Amino acid sequence: MLTVNHEAVSVESDLAGGRLACPACKGRLRPWGWARERLIRHGTGTDLALVRGRPRRGRCAACSATHVLLGVDLAARRADTAAVIASAVEAKAAGGAGHRVIAAGLGRPVSTVRGWLRAFAASAGPIAEEFTALAHRDGADAAGLWPAPAPTPAGRALAAVAAYAGVLAARFGVATPAWQIAGLAAAGPWFFSAPWWAGQSQHGLTLTPGTPGGKGGTGAG
Ligand SMILES: [Zn+2]
Structure with missing residues (x-):
């Protein structure tokens, strides 16, 4: 895939x-x-x-x-669009809302939303590390595109992917893509999968830079 x-x-x-x-x-x-x-x-x-x-x-x-x-608007093995998954992750990381409140707001099952949030939190470390590296490698002035520091691991991961989205926009001269689009374009369809990130960490991650249009991403499957 x-x-x-x-x-x-x-x-x-x-x-x-x-x-x-x-x-x-x-x-x-x-x-x-x-x-x-x-x-x-x-x-x-x-x-x-x-x-x-x-x-x-x-x-x-x-x-x-x-x-x-x-x-690029879809994630592997997920029955919801990446945009909906991303809004749940944002609500948790930025506002600290619980999975029940987020699920009610999005009109999705509580267990589904809890699964998204757990998966993102579990892979926050490698996501933050990898996208920080990508942002610095591809950005002329990545520091200027960095969003406000976030206090939790998931918040830092989200901020790193958002910074990379800003780098893509500056590099290709386009509007900044939504962070989950930048994430899926670079990491591939398993971006929201904790087991995939765990496997990548073991083998040493080498993401290929994606474009906001979605080309260039890779992923197992
Ligand atoms: Zn082949």
Whole structure:
């Protein structure tokens, strides 16, 4: 599984042009049908909607592995959009709200929201470390883009990803992408997965710089 631009036309043209790299071996991905249909909950309140979608699939010309191409607005194994997950993480990190209050506000099950918050808190260390490094590597003046320091590990992780989003905007001359978009573009579809981050830490993380459009991200699966 890998993270791609969420615009289908752009993904088609990248697949056809051989511009998407296999996460396993960096070979070129070719079009290979579609993954099974999935239902994703979008939005909150009166805008809450279930949306059906079938992600595109690619097959590596070198190693023959197939990979699901997930749009940058979605996270692996999550039934909600990355924007909704991100707003829960923000409410916890910035406002210190509990998972029950956040779940009620978003109209999502308490257990689901608790799972998102636990996963982000559990991977806060490696996320903060990796995105701080990315921001400093890619930013001419990363310090100027740094948001206010946050007191908790999850808050520091969120601030580091937000700083990297600012670096991307400055580098590509675009509007600052939402922090979760920058996170998914750089880390890939498992950005909100604690086991994935634990595995990355063991092997020494090497994220590829993504663009706000969502290209360049990698991820296992
Ligand atoms: Zn491959």
